[in-house]
Amino acid sequence: MTPPGRNEPQTLQEAHALATARRPKPGSNLETWLKFHQANARTYQAASDVDRWHHHELKYWVGYEERKAKEVAAQIQKNKSQAS
Template identity: 65%
Template sequence: MKNEPQTLRDAHADAIARRPRLEADMSEWLRFHRANARMYREVSEVDRWHHHELRYWVGFEERKAEEMAARIGAAGSSS
């Protein structure tokens, strides 16, 4: 059984461990940011001491995912 992150520190460590290589496809980065948003949201319900900071990271990752999705869409429409 995988140990799910329980704290802000755990969540950051998990995100770092899963981070794609810089040259990874945009779709891989999109999956990464979406997964991070879900993870930070789940951890925000457990680590109540860092709830607001975790919610900041949810928004950050959602914005990154939206930006990546827009870049993918723009790249697809210009092909």
């Protein structure tokens, strides 16, 4: 369990602020959304190792972002198979 780097969020509040700040614009392509959700999952995971008071809530957000990433990845695959 490695703590986040100095510039990475250390708390739930900081992780939420980062996720909000880097949210893609509406209409962004699916690859952009996939990267967004994957990065959020990593951010919440790292913060959960430090912010023990919000550990369980952060773990919820890790799972949420991982599910969203899987949904977007499935949509990308679906679009690729339909284009073939």
